[in-house]
Amino acid sequence: MRRRIPVLAAAVLALVTSTGCGSDFGLRFPGSLPVKDPGSFDTPLPIPPLAESRLVDGVRVFSLDAQEGSAELLPGIQTPTWGFNGDHLGPTLRAARGEAVAVEVTNRLPETTTVHWHGMHLPPAMDGGPHQPIQAGASWRPAWTIDQPAATLWYHPHPHGATEKHVYRGLAGMFILDDPAAPAFGLPDRYGVDDIPVIVQDKRFDADGGLVQDSQGNEIGLLGDTILTNGAFGAVQEVTTERVRLRLLNGSTARTYDFAIDDGREVALVATDGGLLEAPHRTDHVRLSPGERAEIVVDMEPGSDAMLISRPPDLGDVLLPGAYGGQDEFEVLRLRAAPALQASAQVADAFDSFGIDSFDATRTRAFEVQNREINGRRMAMDRIDEVIELGTTEIWEVTNRDGFPHNWHVHDVQFEVLSIDGEPPPPELGGRKDTVYLEPRRLYRLIMRFEDYADERHPYMMHCHLLLHEDQGLMAQFLVTRSGLDPEPGQFDPPAGEHGSH
Ligand SMILES: [Cu+2]
Known part of the structure; x- marks a missing residue:
């Protein structure tokens, strides 16, 4: 078990850290531990097979x-x-x-x-x-x-x-x-060779190796003490090319990561949730909350090692960052380059441009997230919360009124972040997004278009993608219809179960 994160040692470290810090109470939420792993990271990274x-x-x-x-x-x-x-x-x-x-x-x-x-x-x-x-x-x-x-x-x-x-x-x-019609832009694209899926999740295990699903009173949900990549602990990916593209997915239930390379080198952030940015963004870290994705291209030197780590993520103005993983730092995936590397193409300086024009927006809606509620209401399967007219552009103003993390996920669309507290978004939030982290008490203005699919009976969801919160009802339902008018009373008949009986 030498490669498992030493929970007990970490707990002691948490105590030392929290007493030394004075602003945090690490042991009040035992699910949130600084996790360090000195292990060797020599389990080959499992590459999920391409589905037939x-x-x-x-x-x-x-x-x-x-x-x-x-x-x-x-x-x-x-x-x-x-x-x-x-x-x-x-x-x-x-x-x-x-x-x-x-x-x-x-x-x-x-x-x-x-x-x-x-x-x-x-x-x-x-x-x-x-x-x-x-x-x-x-x-x-x-x-x-x-x-x-x-x-x-x-x-x-x-x-x-x-x-x-x-x-x-x-x-x-x-x-x-x-997208066969889009240029290749020099991006590594050989699946499992230089284009690597990396699903990152944190888990807790009991003494018998069973998964423990227990948030231990933590209001954001479960924070595991063991980090898995594609289901493996302590994994290594052998790199045979000068550049490797990592498709990072935060598949965790509650934990927010701040991915970086251990030596602090810059990587090229090329894509976020909904596809490529307008241009690569050179950065030394990428924060991902649950459900978010990022594609990064890492330059490798022959015969070298690079460790993908997660640094303490900046969670914004939360009350107890240490309780929500805001002080945790740990290793995620080792990249081990062969003594000689195949040449990789140069990644383009610019990709396709895009953008939804805010002058096209015909409606603004405000959403306040607090106490597992959106605008004071919890999810109800038989209640439609918003009705949107097909073919329109809207601006949604979303604010997290709690002192702890939430994020915001919208089904069907890829939105763009227009501004955060009136300021342009940072480059890493400049692309197409379906999920965005909500730093407490900041105003996120999101723009999106609702196209192609009108349906009077089947709603889409908007919700927090911290899965405990979602389960607790931090979710709302919206219809996209041709009229954009609220359905007549009784017209919305939730079709639950219609697909489950055959
Ligand atoms: Cu939440």
Whole structure:
């Protein structure tokens, strides 16, 4: 067990740190520990397999089975887990812009689940939110056409009140979108060779190796003391090229990371949630809250080692940063370069430009997040909170009124951050986003367009992607309709269960 994070030592360190700091009470929230691992990081990084698909009448059809299993998350120990098409996590789905896709999802779990396509622009009935439950033993077959830029998306369950549990047990996978019409821009693109999926999650284990899902009173949820990359602890990726692209996904339930290379070198941040930035952004760190993604390109020297770490993330003006992982620093993934490296292309200086014009916005809505509520209300499956007219552009003003972290995720769209407290967003928030961290008491102005899919009966979700908060009801429902008018009383008939019975 020498490569497992030494919990006891970390607890002692937490005590020392908290008493020395004076502004924090580290042991009040034992789920939040500074985690250090001196281990050797020599477990080969598991690369999720690319999902097989078959073409049926021009539709690319994938199959996903949610199932129970057992996986070696810690060396030599079997942990009961859940996974898609396997014991833990799921295969990487991959499709191109313009393709018609379908996914045959079968639930082999002992309870109801759903599968949501996080970041995808698609009809709400295909979204896989809480209104598309798949009962135990049942199947569901969503189908849609990929119609958005190349991006690193992901899929995970979204059953109302149980999302934290289902994701934490291992139900998550990447969904990579390609755009054949877009230039390659010199970006590394050989999956598993120089284009590496990196799903980062934190876990807690009991003495028998079982996953412990216990937030221990922490109001943001569970903070694990063991960091897994693609389901492995202490992983190393062998690098054979001068440049390697890491597709970072924060698949954790509550923890926010600040990814960096241990020697402080700059990397090129090339993409965020919804695709490429307008130009690479040279930076030495990238903060990701749960659900967010970032693609970085790391330059490697032959024969060298580089450690991807997470530095103490700046969580903004929270009351007890140490309680929310704001003081934690730990290693994530070792990159080990071969003695001789294949040449890599030069990454372009600029990518495609884009941008939603704020003059197009016809409506502004304000959302206040506080006490697990949005504008004073918790999620209700039979209540529509907002109705939006198809084809319009809106500005949403979102503020976290609590003294602890939240973030903000909107289904169906990729939004852009117009401003934060009236200032332009930093470069890392200058791209297409579907999830953004909400520093307390700051005003985030987001702009988005609602296009293509009108539906009077099936809502999309907006919610905090800290999964405990989502489960507790920090979520709201919106319809996109042709009229944009509220549905007549009784017209909204939540279609829960319509997909779960066959
Ligand atoms: Cu939250």
